[in-house]
Amino acid sequence: xxxxxxxxxxxxxxxxxxxxxxxxxxxxxxxxxxxxxxxxxxxxxxxxxxxxxxxxxxxxxxxxxxxxxxxxxxxxxxxxxxxxxxxxxxxxxxxxxxxxxxxxxxxxxxxxxxxxxxxxxxxxxxxxxxxxxxxxxxxxxxxxxxxxxxxxxxxxxxxxxxxxxxxxxxxxxxxxxxxxxxxxxxxxxxxxxxxxxxxxxxxxxxxxxxxxxxxxxxxxxxxxxxxxxxxxxxxxxxxxxxxxxxxxxxxxxxxxxxxxxxxxxxxxxxxxxxxxxxxxxxxxxxxxxxxxxxxxxxxxxxxxxxxxxxxxxxxxxxxxxxxxxxxxxxxxxxxxxxxxxxxxxxxxxxxxxxxxxxxxxxxxxxxxxxxxxxxxxxxxxxx
Amino acid sequence: xxxxxxxxxxxxxxxxxxxxxxxxxxxxxxxxxxxxxxxxxxxxxxxxxxxxxxxxxxxxxxxxxxxxxxxxxxxxxxxxxxxxxxxxxxxxxxxxxxxxxxxxxxxxxxxxxxxxxxxxxxxxxxxxxxxxxxxxxxxxxxxxxxxxxxxxxxxxxxxxxxxxxxxxxxxxxxxxxxxxxxxxxxxxxxxxxxxxxxxxxxxxxxxxxxxxxxxxxxxxxxxxxxxxxxxxxxxxxxxxxxxxxxxxxxxxxxxxxxxxxxxxxxxxxxxxxxxxxxxxxxxxxxxxxxxxxxxxxxxxxxxxxxxxxxxxxxxxxxxxx
Numbered sequence: 222x223x224x225x226x227x228x229x230x231x232x233x234x235x236x237x238x239x240x241x242x243x244x245x246x247x248x249x250x251x252x253x254x255x256x257x258x259x260x261x262x263x264x265x266x267x268x269x270x271x272x273x274x275x276x277x278x279x280x281x282x283x284x285x286x287x288x289x290x291x292x293x294x295x296x297x298x299x300x301x302x303x304x305x306x307x308x309x310x311x312x313x314x315x316x317x318x319x320x321x322x323x324x325x326x327x328x329x330x331x332x333x334x335x336x337x338x339x340x341x342x343x344x345x346x347x348x349x350x351x352x353x354x355x356x357x358x359x360x361x362x363x364x365x366x367x368x369x370x371x372x373x374x375x376x377x378x379x380x381x382x383x384x385x386x387x388x389x390x391x392x393x394x395x396x397x398x399x400x401x402x403x404x405x406x407x408x409x410x411x412x413x414x415x416x417x418x419x420x421x422x423x424x425x426x427x428x429x430x431x432x433x434x435x436x437x438x439x440x441x442x443x444x445x446x447x448x449x450x451x452x453x454x455x456x457x458x459x460x461x462x463x464x465x466x467x468x469x470x471x472x473x474x475x476x477x478x479x480x481x482x483x484x485x486x487x488x489x490x491x492x493x494x495x496x497x498x499x500x501x502x503x504x505x506x507x508x509x510x511x512x513x514x515x516x517x518x519x520x521x522x523x524x525x526x527x528x529x530x531x532x533x534x535x536x537x538x539x540x541x542x543x544x545x546x547x548x549x550x551x552x553x554x555x556x557x558x559x560x561x562x563x564x565x566x567x568x569x570x571x572x573x574x575x576x577x578x579x580x581x582x583x584x585x586x587x588x589x590x591x592x593x594x595x596x597x598x599x600x601x602x603x604x
Numbered sequence: 605x606x607x608x609x610x611x612x613x614x615x616x617x618x619x620x621x622x623x624x625x626x627x628x629x630x631x632x633x634x635x636x637x638x639x640x641x642x643x644x645x646x647x648x649x650x651x652x653x654x655x656x657x658x659x660x661x662x663x664x665x666x667x668x669x670x671x672x673x674x675x676x677x678x679x680x681x682x683x684x685x686x687x688x689x690x691x692x693x694x695x696x697x698x699x700x701x702x703x704x705x706x707x708x709x710x711x712x713x714x715x716x717x718x719x720x721x722x723x724x725x726x727x728x729x730x731x732x733x734x735x736x737x738x739x740x741x742x743x744x745x746x747x748x749x750x751x752x753x754x755x756x757x758x759x760x761x762x763x764x765x766x767x768x769x770x771x772x773x774x775x776x777x778x779x780x781x782x783x784x785x786x787x788x789x790x791x792x793x794x795x796x797x798x799x800x801x802x803x804x805x806x807x808x809x810x811x812x813x814x815x816x817x818x819x820x821x822x823x824x825x826x827x828x829x830x831x832x833x834x835x836x837x838x839x840x841x842x843x844x845x846x847x848x849x850x851x852x853x854x855x856x857x858x859x860x861x862x863x864x865x866x867x868x869x870x871x872x873x874x875x876x877x878x879x880x881x882x883x884x885x886x887x888x889x890x891x892x893x894x895x896x897x898x899x900x901x902x903x904x905x906x907x908x909x910x911x912x913x914x915x916x917x918x919x920x921x922x923x924x925x
Contacts (some may be wrong), residue, residue: 306714363912367863374900385894512718516714516715545732546733551722552727559716559722560705
């Protein structure tokens with residue numbers, strides 16, 4: 222924290238209008254909130270339309286399929302990872318493992334035992350939550366970065382095992398995963414939102430949108446409850462939480478299982494939309510990108526996390542025109558974003574204060590010495 | 605399974621030690637940066653990758669082929685020097701570009717981790733799309749290089765008791781041991797080394813005692829980068845080929861080795877590297893080589909269950925747990 226006063230001021234400057242909005246939101250009456258929620262849902266429903274797509278997608282690309290196969294999946298996964306990283310403060314570098322468990326569950330049960338999409342969905346959520354518990358039970362006693370490397374290792378184990386097992390065709394992967402059964406053929410505005418098939422990807426987008434809304438409600442209710450407060454206390458100071466009587470291990474395990482379940486449900490939709498999965502779909506890069514989305518957006522803040530995941534999934538697709546250079550630029554953008562907004566694009570008020578204090582859940586960097594900015598930041602927290 | 609394991613015991617021991625030596629050298633970079641900054645420097649793997657290309661460039665410029673014996677040692681020493689310098693410089697640049705600004709702004713470790721991942725993607729893609737193409741004149745696709753045309757070593761077999769070792773594996777092993785001893789002496793005996801240790805232990809007090817933290821952090825990256833460069837030269841000697849994503853899996857393994865030995869602990873990185881290399885080779889002779897990564901990571905999880913801070917513990921930063 223060698224912040225000079227000028228740098229501090231410059232960083233706060235553009236945030237002012239957003240802060241006013243935050244204050245209004247914090248005191249907004251119930252009906253106003255519902256209006257905003259409804260508006261957001263309307264925006265979500267209208268998002269795949271052509272007029273937005275012409276700007277969002279590069280010419281020639283199919284915006285609805287970009288939305289459903291990349292962006293919405295990443296947003297859903299980021300919501301799940303946010304429970305683990307943003308809320309409970311556990312660093313998970315192998316989140317893709319749970320996504321893979323979901324994907325392979327539907328691959329196996331739908332192609333070998335003819336289960337339907339909805340049956341496998343329930344099973345996949347149960348399996349991925351179980352995978353979270355199996356990984357978490359022995360390893361959640363580890364602290365910080367030990368947990369990070371263990372989860373990373375777990376992700377690689379899952380991928381390699383899928384790659385080496387002839388039961389799931391090894392590196393060739395599983396083909397012929399069925400689409401979800403068509404629920405109804407009704408048509409609205411030229412879309413048949415409940416008819417799942419190869420031709421139109423919009424129904425998948427609406428399916429994922431429903432998943433995302435359910436996940437948001439679920440996660441938000443948890444966050445505002447005793448569970449969420451327990452997670453916050455673990456994130457801030459695990460020892461203090463334990464001493465105050467919070468059963469930290471139990472809550473950490475719950476965070477892992479819930480995050481894993483959300484990741485698993487994403488895997489099911491992904492597999493069923495693509496109709497085939499191969500082990501490289503579940504690369505470490507996916508874990509890294511989703512984590513980048515969570516942190517970039519503002520870890521712990523649900524709208525921020527969604528924004529971050531959107532940016533991470535959308536940027537490389539939007540600039541496909543740059544061809545080979547898009548990932549090069551994307552890497553540089555990640556570094557620059559972290560330099561200029563280390564707290565994320567849209568951090569929650571609480572997290573912003575924590576980060577200003579330099580402790581932000583997982584602590585600051587090691588070789589860092591508190592400077593004069595610290596007292597100022599502490600005063601800010603008190604306001 | 606068991607028969608394979610017994611038949612293959614000595615060859616896999618030799619392979620494991622020479623692989624473990626490379627892991628250990630690479631793990632030193634992770635562990636030192638972690639000790640000082642408490643940051644998982646994901647881009648370290650790509651610094652290693654840069655080192656392998658520096659080694660390739662050196663060998664190409666020398667235009668040597670079919671070298672063996674003492675001449676091979678000389679070639680390796682020269683490639684090690686060039687690769688170490690390039691990788692060390694690269695690591696310092698990396699710190700200045702991707703980590704120092706974050707440190708100055710008091711960013712969280714999570715933000716620094718994302719910056720590390722971004723830097724890793726950047727370096728990888730820089731080589732994959734621009735540098736390999738321009739400098740080495742290969743097609744943009746694949747990034748795999750036909751280096752065998754340019755550099756061939758002569759393999760000779762050295763007998764040590766009942767074991768037969770090829771000369772390249774012996775050079776890898778001895779070279780890395782030499783570097784580790786040098787590093788251990790540097791950290792424990794010199795003034796800069798004391799600065800690194802004090803910063804790792806308690807940065808605030810270190811500053812009060814007149815340690816220039818920025819310089820120490822730079823030096824830590826430089827030393828870690830040099831180690832990665834030497835590891836890269838040895839890797840290149842052994843496998844004679846490289847590509848722009850060569851660092852990824854090796855980097856994860858090396859970080860695993862660092863954690864296995866006790867992160868932040870320099871001798872731990874050494875122990876972890878050799879243990880991981882040996883277990884991987886024994887594991888692949890036992891279960892088949894396609895399972896070796898699974899064996900490596902399973903061992904990591906098992907070890908951490910019983911020794912949560914690694915085999916030797918985290919001595920470099922014990923005081924600030």
